[in-house]
Amino acid sequence: MTNGTNNEIIAVRTRFAPSPTGDPHVGSVWTALFNWLYARHYHGKFILRIEDTDRTRFIASAEMKIIETLRWFGLDYDEGPDIDGPFGPYRQSERLNLYQQYAEQLIANGAAYYCFCSPERLQEIRKEQKLRKTPIRYDGHCRNLDPQAAFSRRAAGEIAVVRLKIPFNGQTVVDDLIRGRVVFKNSVIDDQILLKSDGWPTYHLASVVDDHFMQINPVIRAEEWLSSTPKQLLLYQALGWTAPRFAHLPLILGSDRSKLSKRHGSMDALKFRDDGYLPEAVINFLALLGWNPKTNEEFFTRAELIKRFELKAVNKAGAIYDRQKLDWFNAHYLRSLPPAELVHLAKPYLEKKEVEKLPPAALGRVVGVAAERAKTLLEIPALTTFFFKRPAYEPSLLNWKQTVADLTAQRINRLLEILKDLPAADFTEDNLENIVKSKINDEKLGVGETLWPMRVALTGLKESPGPFTVAAILGKEETLERLSEAMKKLS
Template identity: 35%
Template structure:
């Protein structure tokens, strides 16, 4: 199927050209993982074919708008690394990119449909429509408009308009819908006139409905391919009737299978646990989220963990997208984040950004507790990241209580150490004697060996108790990384100081 797409958009040189796709969310809620996935597939498709990725805000349902969500959606696309080429913020050649600012276009299209007889004015009151709905439900039928105002003569319509009666404009659905080829679901055809009443395309408030607005905008913005959720598949025949009535060539359609919860339930904007802003605040990397939401679905030569955006673009093949819904297991996200975080820590070009982020977070969380500014030094932060790489799932982990010892010195009463071993002073002297001549570049392996070798001089205390005593002196914790790891992380000088403080307190 993809070969067909490419042939339609090839230049004489064979280069794919003219591909324009759009992500068109409604700013009635903040961006969630389902929306991110739709945006990502559009972005990847555009980059794969050297095309343009458009963000358009479909805000014609004024009653459901949530203030700030439009700006937040674009912020989150920027954060995720899939910024649009054209958008409300960036502008572009076919703007504006917000439907509430394009009303004149929809009214022109509506007038065209009214003049051709493809649309008509409807004066049915909300009360009558509610009665129709209740009657259908009582009869166990699907509610639908009965097309009553189709029968109005031109004179009757004119009289009602002169009386300034409230009205909407409906599109006249016709029998004989032509099949269309979906790039994912194959040949499709929905005889909408047999199951639906004529749909409203222009509401009484002067704003268009989704069906008219998306058709007009996709045409005016020269959208070549519409990649959207499979829930819109059944509406596509209706949209194709609108294209035909307006005399416009439709784009090609590709309906993406749904992204569902692990239990098969639909993701919702109202689920706080799937909102992008929440993931960002929790310390998840955008690269991990992009990898995660593509890994659970289809459309790539293979599914493997650890892919970055460039690899996703390279491996994408729309013909590989199946019609099976993708199931999202959020419990696996932490592992994806650990992999991408480790990669960024290892990268000399990416690590400085992590260092700056961690410096800012440490200062914000611990504030006045940071008695020693050295813990904010770049070299120290880098050492922490490199030594804990693979042990942490996100930078936020390093701000948890179990890692507080990394940033602030613990207060450990001498009595606690003596309760572990009566030889606390002797153990402290031996270990400090071991550490004081050491350089900053200790290794865990070397220290483990040397700590083991000290055991012969601590005949009154078992090795496990020695480690327990040292861990408590270094971190104030009963559990955590090995003592050798702590010493390497803190450095010999700081380790000595903490042990000295603990035994003399």
């Protein structure tokens, strides 16, 4: 990657930096994916950093859930909390001394200051600003305190936070890789808190320090962080560091064009796995949210996504999350799986006692037939139940349209006569179809009048794989027994 201003070659190092405060959601995976694709496209590094400075919402098990999620989606990272790298540690809770060091340096340089205002005073300020309908921001009460006096108060144990001095005048320009030039007036930017009273950093200080020392460039993150970027650019400036490039991804929207949330369904990323989606399908689907590959083709391997991906092809407008489109992608990927892999992936969703009833070849045929109609692995059991158990159904379901029961019984009886004469070794889908359809035509039995009750007798369903497919998998003996049971239901 080259620097946009002087064509200097820059090593690409992107990062996914989640907070361990809950289960990773679809938006998190989307952000991680775009960082991963960009790093792989430019033969760079993709880093996992755990931003665990919010101790009030911290969940101890969340880090492993983050790692598990990235692994299931196949988003491998080069450095992280469980993979050593040159710029660790990769948990912010293990880097506190570094943040405190640079907060003190900013104070010493006059770029930051101690603020001793109580929560009650700050609340009163906000209340007054709301009444006056002015921007909600700190009023600078402690900004001009004598530095030595402030230091003495802090040394004496008085509670304080550290704030960055934001210039009153001028503007800060964000040259965004997706949105272009975005201008912010400094007069509306708050004197942000860098270090809390307990010595822990805020997001702004920790992310800037870490991105600098981990050599992250570019920073690719969600649109919601765009308004924080001028604060961070001013912090880079105060520290005397060169800022990385920034790219802010568009929002993911629900079908109603509002920001995607739990009311649009579960957003837990690993729920895709539990619901029987394939990681390759979800990755393909998510990659096309907000990114235009400049082709009508929609199915891409990971290698193809990596080769094509560019930030300049990411849209500014929000991306619509369409679950039906995801189902369509997943159905395609299911049908594309090699038979052995399909069976391997489907087995956890099937009852063990049922799987053990069939030899591997027959199980492969059962799962393969179900996959032709399934959108997810989770749907396969419901589409295979009749292969393992004889179906229960109302006798009236056997009748084709307005056909009376006596005529239906005649057709089933004729099927029994035809199939009894067929050797078990010849009980294949093609043979069954050729022989039965030939008899139907020769004897004018009626396709619907004959094949409908055959389908229902074998599956108990109105919609199912074709009756010849089902009969071939069930075998001669089971097929004849189910047809005989249907006759009994009608008598």
